[in-house]
Amino acid sequence: MFFGGLAIALWKGPIFTLICMGFMPLMMMTFAVFGGLVKKAQVKKLSQLEELGAHTEETLSAMKLVVSFAQEGVTIEKYDQIAEKTRKIGDSAAKLQGGFIGVFLFMMFVYYLYTYAIASVLINRNVHNPSTGKPYSIAEIVAVTQASQMSMMSFGSVIPIVPAIMRALISAKKVFDVIERKPLIASTPTSTNVVSLEKGIEFKNITFRYPTQLDTARDIFNKASFEIKAGQSTAIVGPSGSGKSSIVQLLNRYYDV
Numbered sequence: 389m390f391f392g393g394l395a396i397a398l399w400k401g402p403i404f405t406l407i408c409m410g411f412m413p414l415m416m417m418t419f420a421v422f423g424g425l426v427k428k429a430q431v432k433k434l435s436q437l438e439e440l441g442a443h444t445e446e447t448l449s450a451m452k453l454v455v456s457f458a459q460e461g462v463t464i465e466k467y468d469q470i471a472e473k474t475r476k477i478g479d480s481a482a483k484l485q486g487g488f489i490g491v492f493l494f495m496m497f498v499y500y501l502y503t504y505a506i507a508s509v510l511i512n513r514n515v516h517n518p519s520t521g522k523p524y525s526i527a528e529i530v531a532v533t534q535a536s537q538m539s540m541m542s543f544g545s546v547i548p549i550v551p552a553i554m555r556a557l558i559s560a561k562k563v564f565d566v567i568e569r570k571p572l573i574a575s576t577p578t579s580t581n582v583v584s585l586e587k588g589i590e591f592k593n594i595t596f597r598y599p600t601q602l603d604t605a606r607d608i609f610n611k612a613s614f615e616i617k618a619g620q621s622t623a624i625v626g627p628s629g630s631g632k633s634s635i636v637q638l639l640n641r642y643y644d645v
């Protein structure tokens with residue numbers, strides 16, 4: 389539709405068509421800027437939704453803990469806060485998305501104004517059409533403006549799929565963010581996926597504290613060493629908070645020491 393319209397317009401009045409098409413960069417620029425804003429708002433909305441989901445999941449999966457520390461009120465309050473923030477961000481994202489369609493139509497009408505203003509000048513001044521060598525006839529003006537408009541309107545047919553394109557771009561960005569993420573715990577060139585437990589497991593001189601608690605005075609382990617022999621059942625015993633689960637996490641290399 390874009391090329392067809394353009395070809396007919398060029399055939400009927402090349403110079404006038406080029407003048408009409410001179411509007412296109414402005415239109416494209418407006419879309420690029422506004423489209424970028426919409427995309428940014430949508431990304432923000434999605435990550436805010438993620439935060440809300442994470443809070444909900446965290447709370448529900450640790451419900452016993454929440455209840456045992458009587459944290460129901462605090463948790464609900466926090467949920468309300470995040471939900472309210474999510475609503476506000478979703479609201480402005482929706483407004484931007486609606487505004488995008490408004491801007492598109494506005495630009496189309498400005499385009500009509502522009503082409504008809506130029507056409508009136510061409511007719512008033514008896515400008516000659518290079519295609520025919522005679523002054524522009526009304527028929528040629530109408531043909532060129534309509535064909536150019538059709539050509540430009542082909543972008544209009546993109547409108548219904550703009551939200552889908554936006555969603556695809558946003559999802560793709562998220563996927564690429566994950567793919568391109570440099571893990572904090574990087575594999576060394578000698579790393580292997582196959583772990584042999586034939587020799588057992590040795591914990592040697594391990595000093596560790598969680599990265600989130602680097603400033604707190606206490607190490608979870610201070611030069612802890614022990615050995616679990618292969619084929620042996622070993623119980624890790626200790627009071628709550630002594631570091632039993634942390635041992636398992638270190639063995640899985642969720643954290644580096």
Ligand SMILES: Nc1ncnc2c1ncn2[C@@H]1O[C@H](COP(=O)(O)OP(=O)(O)OP(=O)(O)O)[C@@H](O)[C@H]1O
Pocket residue numbers: 598600601608626627628629630631632633634635
């Ligand atoms: N992800 C974490 N970030 C920061 N500190 C943590 C984290 N997980 C555990 N801790 C802290 O590390 C210490 C050891 O916790 P850990 O969960 O290993 O204890 P545990 O022996 O498994 O306790 P429990 O018997 O209650 O399961 C605790 O003081 C805990 O508060």
Ligand SMILES: [Mg+2]
Pocket residue numbers: 632633634
């Ligand atoms: Mg534990």
